[in-house]
Amino acid sequence: MTDQAQGWNRRDFLGGAALLALALGVPTASVMLSPASADEAPSDRQMQVLARVADLVIPRTETPGAVDTGVPAFVALALAHGLSASRTALVAPDSALRPFLRADSSLRHLPWLEATLDRNAQGNFLAIAPAEQARILTALDAAAFPPGPPPQTPAPWATIKGLILTGYYTSEPGGAQELRYELVPGRFDPDIALAPGDRAWSSDWTAVEFG
Amino acid sequence: MEFDAIVVGSGITGGWAAKELTEKGLRVLMLERGREIRHQQDYETETKAPWDLPFRGQGDTEMYRREHPVQMLNRHFTEWSENHFVNDRENPYSTAAGSDFNWFRSYQLGGRSLTWGRQCYRWSDYDFGANKRDGIGTDWPIRYADLAPWYDHVERFVGVSGAREGLAQLPDGEFQPAMQLNVVEQALRERIAERWPERCLTIGRTANLTEAKPEEGRAACQNRNICNRGCSFGAYFSTQSSTLPAAQKTGRLTLITDAAVEKIDYDPVSSRVTGVRWIDTRTKTRRSATARLVFLNAGAFNSVHLLLNSANEAMPRGLANSSGVLGTHIMDHANTLSAIAIMPGFENRTSFGNRPTGIVIPRFRNLDRLDGKGFTRGYSFQGGALQSAWTRGKREAGIGADFKARLRAPGMWRMVLVAFAESLPRASNRLTLSRTKVDANGIPQLEIAFSHGDQERAALADAKAEASAMLTAAGGQVIVALDQPGAGGTAIHEMGGARMGWDPRTSVLNRMSQAHDIANLFVTDGAQMSSSACQNPSLTYMALTARACDTAVSMLRDGVI
Numbered sequence: 001m002t003d004q005a006q007g008w009n010r011r012d013f014l015g016g017a018a019l020l021a022l023a024l025g026v027p028t029a030s031v032m033l034s035p036a037s038a039d040e041a042p043s044d045r046q047m048q049v050l051a052r053v054a055d056l057v058i059p060r061t062e063t064p065g066a067v068d069t070g071v072p073a074f075v076a077l078a079l080a081h082g083l084s085a086s087r088t089a090l091v092a093p094d095s096a097l098r099p100f101l102r103a104d105s106s107l108r109h110l111p112w113l114e115a116t117l118d119r120n121a122q123g124n125f126l127a128i129a130p131a132e133q134a135r136i137l138t139a140l141d142a143a144a145f146p147p148g149p150p151p152q153t154p155a156p157w158a159t160i161k162g163l164i165l166t167g168y169y170t171s172e173p174g175g176a177q178e179l180r181y182e183l184v185p186g187r188f189d190p191d192i193a194l195a196p197g198d199r200a201w202s203s204d205w206t207a208v209e210f211g
Numbered sequence: 212m213e214f215d216a217i218v219v220g221s222g223i224t225g226g227w228a229a230k231e232l233t234e235k236g237l238r239v240l241m242l243e244r245g246r247e248i249r250h251q252q253d254y255e256t257e258t259k260a261p262w263d264l265p266f267r268g269q270g271d272t273e274m275y276r277r278e279h280p281v282q283m284l285n286r287h288f289t290e291w292s293e294n295h296f297v298n299d300r301e302n303p304y305s306t307a308a309g310s311d312f313n314w315f316r317s318y319q320l321g322g323r324s325l326t327w328g329r330q331c332y333r334w335s336d337y338d339f340g341a342n343k344r345d346g347i348g349t350d351w352p353i354r355y356a357d358l359a360p361w362y363d364h365v366e367r368f369v370g371v372s373g374a375r376e377g378l379a380q381l382p383d384g385e386f387q388p389a390m391q392l393n394v395v396e397q398a399l400r401e402r403i404a405e406r407w408p409e410r411c412l413t414i415g416r417t418a419n420l421t422e423a424k425p426e427e428g429r430a431a432c433q434n435r436n437i438c439n440r441g442c443s444f445g446a447y448f449s450t451q452s453s454t455l456p457a458a459q460k461t462g463r464l465t466l467i468t469d470a471a472v473e474k475i476d477y478d479p480v481s482s483r484v485t486g487v488r489w490i491d492t493r494t495k496t497r498r499s500a501t502a503r504l505v506f507l508n509a510g511a512f513n514s515v516h517l518l519l520n521s522a523n524e525a526m527p528r529g530l531a532n533s534s535g536v537l538g539t540h541i542m543d544h545a546n547t548l549s550a551i552a553i554m555p556g557f558e559n560r561t562s563f564g565n566r567p568t569g570i571v572i573p574r575f576r577n578l579d580r581l582d583g584k585g586f587t588r589g590y591s592f593q594g595g596a597l598q599s600a601w602t603r604g605k606r607e608a609g610i611g612a613d614f615k616a617r618l619r620a621p622g623m624w625r626m627v628l629v630a631f632a633e634s635l636p637r638a639s640n641r642l643t644l645s646r647t648k649v650d651a652n653g654i655p656q657l658e659i660a661f662s663h664g665d666q667e668r669a670a671l672a673d674a675k676a677e678a679s680a681m682l683t684a685a686g687g688q689v690i691v692a693l694d695q696p697g698a699g700g701t702a703i704h705e706m707g708g709a710r711m712g713w714d715p716r717t718s719v720l721n722r723m724s725q726a727h728d729i730a731n732l733f734v735t736d737g738a739q740m741s742s743s744a745c746q747n748p749s750l751t752y753m754a755l756t757a758r759a760c761d762t763a764v765s766m767l768r769d770g771v772i
Contacts, residue, residue, distance in 0.1 A: 057610045074267065082272040137610055145608035162605040165618075169601045170261035170268060178619060179601065183258060185564035188434045191394035194561035200600055200621040202261075205436055205565060207600035209286070210627065 042076050046110040048126055049117060050075060054164045056130075056137050064173040066164060074167035075160065079109050084166070086159050097156070112156055116140070175202035212500035214240040214465070215767075217487050218508055219472050219517065222322025223749050224736045224756045225508035226454030227365070231760035232506070233461040237767075240500055241464060242489055244471040244509075245319035248295075250451035254441025256291040264290045285315045285703070287326060292439045295319065295326050305645045307660035312543075312699035314512065314659065320468050321450040322510065323703075326439040329418040329447050329567065330593070331371045332746035333362050333382040337578060337589070341633070341742050345587040348540060348636035349712040351741050352722035355382065361754035368457075369448045369753070370424055372432075372568075373416030380589070381573040381746070388421045389414050394560045395596035395624045396570050402685035403572075410575050410681070415568035415593065418448035427453060436565035447567070469493050472517060473654055475505060477729070479525035483772075484732045490652050504731050504763055504772070508756070511737030512541070515642050515708035516657045518719075518734075531709070531726035537719050538642040540710055541659075542634035542743040544702035545667035547695060549678035552687030554596060554624040561598060561621060569595035572628070572681075574745055576673065585669030588633035589745045592678060596626045626687055630674035631702060632667050634743040640699075642708050661699035671696055704748055706737035724759035731772045735759045 042050070054066035054075065066072070079086050089105040090097065100112040117125035120136045128136075144155035154162075168174040175181045179202040202208065215237035218228045229241045247253075261267045270290035275283040282288045282296040297316040306312050317323040336355045342348035359382070366385040374389035392400060392414055400412040419432040429445035429452055438447050445452035458464040470489040476499070478485050486501035507514040515538050521530040529537045574589035576582055583589075599622030609617065640662065644655040675694040682689055699705075712718025715727035720739050726732040735756035737748060744751075766772045 058615050059612055061612050061615060078266070078269075081266070081274075082276070083266065083269050087272070134611065141610055142608055145606070150606065158605070161610075165601060165604050166267060166269065169618075172260070172262045175261060178615070181260065183260070183435065185434045188391060188562070188564035188566045190391040190562050190566075191397070191560055192563060194559050194621065198561070198621075199619050200598075202601065203565070204598075204600055206595070207597045207621075208602050210597060210625075211599055211602040211605065 040080055040108075042110045043114075045126075046114045047072055047076065049114045050110060050160075052126060052133065053113065053117070053137060053160075054167070056134055057161060057164050058168045058174075063178040066168050069168055069171035069173045071164055071167035071171070074171075075163045076110070078163045078166070079160075084159055084162050085154075086163070090153065107156055109156055109160055113160060169202055212240065212465075214238050214500060214502040216240070216504040216506060216763075217242065217500060217502040218506045219487060220244075220322060220508035220510060220513070220736065221320050221450055221455070221466070221468075222317070222508065222510060222736075223324045223327065223450070224752045225322065225506075226324060226450035226458070227753050227756040228506045228508055228735060228760055229458040229464055230454040231757050232504075232764065233458045233463040235760065235764045236463070237504075237764065238463045239458070239465070240502065241458070241466050242470040242472055242487070243320050243322075243466070243468045244492070245317075245322075245468065247468040248320045248325070248441070248451065250441075250445070250456070251443040254443060255294065257437070257440045257443060259291065266290050281313050282315060284313050287328075287439055288315075291437065292326060295439060295441070301651060303648070303650060303656055305648050305656045305658040307658055310660050310662060310699070312659045312661045314700050314705070315703045316510070320466075321455075324449040325441060325451065327749060328703075328747065329438065330571075330747040331366070331369065331373070331384070331416050331418050331750040332571070333384055334358075334744050334746060334751050335380050335382055337380050337574070338742065338744035338746070341588060341744070342636070347587070348742055349710060349714070349717055352711055352713045357722070358751070358754050358758065361758040362750065364757055365750065365753040368427075369418050369453065369750075370420045370422075370429070371416055371418055371750075372421040374413050376411050376413050378411060378573055380575075380578055381571075384416065386416065390417065390419070390421060390566050390568055392570065393562045393566075393596055395554050395557050395626060398557070399554075399596070399626060399682075399685045399687075403681050406684050407575070407681070410572060412570055412572050415571050417568035419567045420446050428456065429453070432567060434564035434566055436567040438567055470498070471652060472509070473497075473520065473652065475507075475517060475521040475530055475732070476501075477521065477523050477526065477530060479523075482729060484530075484729055492652075503767060504733070506756075506759075506763075507732070507734040507738070508736045511706045511708055511740075512642060512657060512659070514734055514736055514738040515541075516644075518709065519642070519644050519657075520654055526728070531719055531728045531732060533728050534716055534718060536638075536710065536717060538708050539638045539640070540636035540741075541640045541642060541661060541705065541707040542636055542740070543661070543699050543705045544634050544743060544745060545630075545632040545663045545671055545696035546702040547630055547671050547674075547697060548691065548693050549592065549628045549630040549671070549674045550626075550682055550689050550693075551628075551691040552626050552679075552682035552689045554626050554682075554685075554687045556686060557624045569593050576670075583670065583673060586632075586666040586673070588635065588666065588670065590630050590632035590670045590674050591745045592628045592630055592674070594627040594629050596624055598622060598624050626682055628678040628682070630671055630678070631704075631745050631747075632670035632674065632696070633745045634704075635664060635666050636707060636710070636742055637664065640707075659699070663696045663699070667696060668694070704737075704743065706740040706743060706748055709734045709738040710741040711739050712741060723762045724755055725762070730766070731763075733759045733763055
């Protein structure tokens with residue numbers, strides 16, 4: 001609890017911005033999506049990279065991990081259907097992103113992820129040792145969530161990581177084993193003790209919505 | 212088909228009109244443009260977990276952009292509730308140049324009674340006297356005393372839980388036991404009262420039952436807070452759970468769904484409406500019925516649309532529009548997120564269950580003393596304290612087992628305050644029929660011209676400053692503070708367009724919600740509002756509806772109409 005007791009941190013600004021978007025109905029994108037097409041289907045290797053990365057974010061512990069719970073398939077579906085603003089046209093995209101843009105300036109996240117990790121691994125990301133994979137992903141993650149005010153546009157990795165978390169915590173093992181799920185609480189206790197180790201509720205809809 | 216009364220619309224006020232009129236002995240036809248949704252049988256997503264849904268509750272963004280580009284901007288629109296909101300592509304509307312208005316709609320049996328926020332607040336004489344006091348808009352022809360017994364009447368049936376606070380600006384009602392403040396909200400209530408004795412943080416007054424109403428077949432709230440999926444416990448007030456069964460019990464209700472009303476028939480000789488015409492949207496055939504009374508409860512903008520579209524030779528500017536003000540002075544509360552604060556000091560406390568209401572801090576500006584800078588009306592806050600959930604991981608660095616372990620625990624408590632500022636009635640904010648665009652049935656589209664004004668912006672600027680001051684004084688650390696209103700429609704409190712008033716030359720309806728021009732025509736939804744107050748308006752619509760029904764039936768019995 002000590003890190004929490006220190007009070008606010010800059011990340012909460014981003015939470016506020018997301019909350020504002022929810023409260024005010026700010027459009028997450030102004031472009032119309034075309035239906036997901038066949039040439040958007042991820043390659044087998046892109047899915048392998050996604051699976052590896054998903055398990056690095058949420059590994060199997062005493063509860064199932066991301067791959068155990070079908071997260072890669074969910075993330076691929078979510079990206080194909082533009083969830084979490086993933087089909088938003090990028091304004092003034094970084095030159096490194098240009099090779100991965102669609103005609104509408106939105107990013108093809110999975111080819112970008114595959115190429116970026118291979119480049120950072122100076123070879124085949126899937127072939128290097130797990131510890132090295134974790135080191136590379138940690139660096140990418142740190143760059144996506146920099147100190148100071150959050151980036152105006154979320155980094156591509158932030159979008160992918162967000163969908164990995166959604167995929168995991170809205171799966172049955174993630175929502176009901178790792179966390180707790182109760183569809184019918186039946187009562188409201190306004191003030192009870194929180195003991196160390198108590199798990200959060202995935203069925204606290206307001207908290208999930210507002211972050 | 213011939214009836215005593217026709218009620219157009221089955222939402223919050225249509226349900227009330229059907230209930231009151233049938234219970235008083237009238238044979239009533241209720242028309243609903245949308246599909247039938249049966250209580251307890253058709254709430255298809257009610258018990259689904261996120262993992263039961265293909266998009267885990269977030270919904271198919273690609274499909275939403277095609278079919279629901281406006282509705283998807285509403286935070287209540289999710290994969291669970293998407294079937295309780297309109298298809299925008301099939302139900303187009305226009306906005307005037309320079310207007311930004313998001314019209315959130317529910318076209319189905321029960322209308323928005325299935326999806327509403329359930330907050331039930333009485334208006335006071337600060338509200339009914341507002342237009343007269345500052346001279347903006349037309350004076351309400353009623354005051355609180357006219358409506359108080361009708362508030363009692365509807366609250367008893369609805370079942371409103373709330374705390375009695377003795378506030379002049381937010382009169383107490385016939386409440387069921389209040390839901391409880393959580394530990395952070397309780398502390399905030401006490402700390403605010405210490406510094407500002409005139410400011411009262413209290414639990415939301417909500418149409419969720421804390422005590423069952425077995426006589427209505429309704430169970431107490433289970434604290435799920437998934438109301439807009441539909442509630443088989445009948446624990447919140449909706450047409451399906453409450454007014455429809457009551458009306459049906461009389462044996463005098465005829466309900467027709469998939470019936471989009473296009474015109475009201477008018478007889479210039481008798482100066483009476485004689486019935487309505489509608490399109491059966493499944494067969495595309497036109498049908499009609501006659502009645503001695505017509506109640507419009509289609510939702511504020513759609514009731515106005517219907518009046519405009521029912522223009523005839525005798526009334527070329529629209530039905531009941533001899534004044535020319537029909538469609539004007541529409542409103543929607545100016546709405547923004549005033550502040551979010553981290554609330555330290557409660558790290559070892561939590562709550563259990565999902566309470567289906569937040570808190571309210573009633574208006575404290577411009578009451579007996581005009582103390583608003585640049586604004587003469589009021590604003591109030593709604594919101595609540597919550598403990599952040601796994602979704603906070605989306606904005607935090609971290610991967611791996613430690614990260615997973617961190618997200619396992621509830622996060623910091625935060626307090627959220629959202630402001631609703633009174634929207635002023637302005638002639639330039641108005642509804643007209645589009646001259647160029649028609650809908651699928653060939654009816655001219657409704658065109659909305661709307662913008663917030665300087666008064667609303669000044670009120671939200673003050674709300675931002677005061678929200679931060681209260682949260683900071685209570686030990687919070689403010690991390691977000693905003694003062695710009697969302698687009699029109701954001702509050703989903705659109706109202707006005709057929710305002711009440713004393714003078715038939717400057718208003719559409721009289722003090723009984725009855726058209727000045729047409730004695731057997733009543734408009735008892737949000738269209739009748741002459742000002743917007745800063746409270747959620749539905750309870751007032753209900754009270755006005757019950758009152759108008761009582762008047763209409765008396766007039767019918769006395770042979771006046």
